[in-house]
Amino acid sequence: MLELRNLTKSYSNERRVLDRLSWIFEPGEFVAVMGDSGVGKSTLLNLIAGLDQPDPTDEPAIIVDGTPLASLDDDAATRLRRARMGFIFQAFHVLPHLTLQQNVALPLLMNGLPQGRELDMLDAVGLGGRGHDYPHQLSGGEMQRVAIARALVHRPALVLADEPTGNLDPDTANSILQLLHQELKSSGATTIMVTHSPAAAARADKVLRLTKDGLQVTTVVNPATQ
Numbered sequence: 573m574l575e576l577r578n579l580t581k582s583y584s585n586e587r588r589v590l591d592r593l594s595w596i597f598e599p600g601e602f603v604a605v606m607g608d609s610g611v612g613k614s615t616l617l618n619l620i621a622g623l624d625q626p627d628p629t630d631e632p633a634i635i636v637d638g639t640p641l642a643s644l645d646d647d648a649a650t651r652l653r654r655a656r657m658g659f660i661f662q663a664f665h666v667l668p669h670l671t672l673q674q675n676v677a678l679p680l681l682m683n684g685l686p687q688g689r690e691l692d693m694l695d696a697v698g699l700g701g702r703g704h705d706y707p708h709q710l711s712g713g714e715m716q717r718v719a720i721a722r723a724l725v726h727r728p729a730l731v732l733a734d735e736p737t738g739n740l741d742p743d744t745a746n747s748i749l750q751l752l753h754q755e756l757k758s759s760g761a762t763t764i765m766v767t768h769s770p771a772a773a774a775r776a777d778k779v780l781r782l783t784k785d786g787l788q789v790t791t792v793v794n795p796a797t798q
């Protein structure tokens with residue numbers, strides 16, 4: 573589904589953040605990415621999302637569904653991102669001037685898909701009946717639920733999540749993770765979740781631990797994820 577080949581990223585010719593990282597993400601796999609602060613976890617997500625460019629290499633470094641990202645022009649990359657990816661990023665805030673229903677419907681609108689599924693998604697995340705509310709009327713946990721609904725509404729093949737429970741209390745974080753896990757498994761999306769939380773990582777099928785020297789892989793044996 574997604575292949576990384578010798579993915580390398582340096583900022584301003586200084587230290588390399590990612591150094592020849594290679595990995596294959598299988599369809600439907602839920603993978604947690606962990607590692608020390610500054611090791612390059614968010615950089616990895618940004619590169620996969622096409623929000624930042626890797627160092628140039630001879631062979632393609634990021635291949636999505638067999639297509640090298642670097643072979644796409646800006647328009648084609650935007651279309652791929654819009655149609656095939658869902659984001660749960662702090663930077664992709666829920667838009668304050670749109671209702672929850674309008675926020676969740678945005679990916680449908682942008683992909684020219686029929687409207688309607690946003691209501692099912694709001695129901696699925698426990699916010700059915702609140703579609704006409706505005707984001708400022710929500711708690712932090714509810715806001716994350718909206719972000720999850722919006723990330724999944726257009727049935728993306730690849731979901732990228734950066735610390736989806738980072739600023740939530742443990743109980744809320746746990747219920748959000750449970751919800752995310754359930755929605756991801758029912759949609760069959762490949763998921764890459766950056767997290768510092770061992771509890772969050774324990775829900776994943778695999779944990780990639782980025783280190784300054786390379787990559788360690790832990791396979792999480794968690795009956796709840798099978």
Ligand SMILES: Nc1ncnc2c1ncn2[C@@H]1O[C@H](COP(=O)(O)OP(=O)(O)OP(=O)(O)O)[C@@H](O)[C@H]1O
Pocket residue numbers: 583584589607608609610611612613614615616
């Ligand atoms: N735009 C940028 N310009 C220069 N350096 C950057 C830029 N973005 C990130 N870095 C540096 O790259 C390194 C990796 O950053 P990144 O945000 O990917 O780390 P992280 O593993 O996600 O960290 P954390 O767990 O603290 O969020 C850091 O040293 C950071 O300062």
